Amino acid sequence: MARPRSFDEDAVLEGAMALFWRRGYDGATLEALDRATGLNRGSLYNAFGDKRDLFLAALSRYVRQAISPAVEAVRAAPNGSAALDILFPLDAPVDRRGCLICKAAAEVAPVDAEIAEIAREAYRPLREALEAVFAADPDVTSAKPSAAMVVAAYQGTKIMANAGVSAEEITKVADGAREALISA
């Protein structure tokens, strides 16, 4: 009944997300988005709406692809220590891209209430998953504050990664969380 789309919508979103992640919202120009997605500007607007709509879709994809798996893994963790191993994997290279949600919180949230809410909600499942694991672990005291603190420290390491902080430095954050929480 009509001309079919010549692109894979998810692949396009992947490209857009990657660019926003690297360059931020303002830093990702439409010209660069064209290149990153392989799509012409008109097709991009036809399929996703304007730049902000595309950003919203990219944020949603990021949560689904980068945060949700970690939440599931934490849910399945047998104890608090195992949960920390998921958030702060040992001897993993530092990803300087940091976290797209944190970048959006810093850059866009102050001038966009809807994106602020998305950023606020994005980390709630992780916090709740940590609460549940900590509450079930007799070695961890006060599950709720501990979960809140770990999430804050996690977000902190993502900002530090953007600044190029070394792996050793970030590992120290993880060590601090481990030694502080696990009273065993």
Place this chain on the structure above:
Amino acid sequence: MARPRSFDEDAVLEGAMALFWRRGYDGATLEALDRATGLNRGSLYNAFGDKRDLFLAALSRYVRQAISPAVEAVRAAPNGSAALDILFPLDAPVDRRGCLICKAAAEVAPVDAEIAEIAREAYRPLREALEAVFAADPDVTSAKPSAAMVVAAYQGTKIMANAGVSAEEITKVADGAREALISA
């Protein structure tokens, strides 16, 4: 020997810093900087160089004005608990502006190596001050990792503040840090 400046350099820097803090680097247009500083564009360029130079000066002022006093206060803290009281003051309203250094780390550091280094170094004195206080406090174990974790959690709360996270939520982070670190 020449026409004198008609403005107070520090007041101008204060205005520029405030605007960068609220709107970020890209978000602070030169027109808005003119208004925020009360200076004409030509005067701004004559006195400070280009936009990036002005941003560097604003970052420097921010460290001096917003971070250094906290570092001094932490240095003077009698124990770990008192140090945490400085970083996480009870019943203080949340400043949604967050932290200019963290915003610069998220937005600018990935594409500007010099600013990345500034962001990396800006929090080192705070971390070292915490290390010293923690090391002298028999109730705190492993001063270095604990200090690193507290700084990460602190930066995390600044990002959360940008997203509009509530005071209760942020207080929980502080509670978590207290209960985790102070084994008394």
Place this chain on the structure above:
DNA sequence: AGAGTTCTTGACCGTTTAATCAAGAACTGC
């Protein structure tokens, strides 16, 4: 095969951006 619909393309538009510049103003030292 023809009509109808959607998708793709690349040129195009108005706006906004950071940055510049010539001209005049304000001051100091002689």
Place this chain on the structure above:
DNA sequence: GCAGTTCTTGATTAAACGGTCAAGAACTCT
């Protein structure tokens, strides 16, 4: 009061920005 220097002003510029649009391509259904 004159020369010399720096500061201020506002118009100006070239480039880059997000967004639009007309024309043609590609497909389905009848």
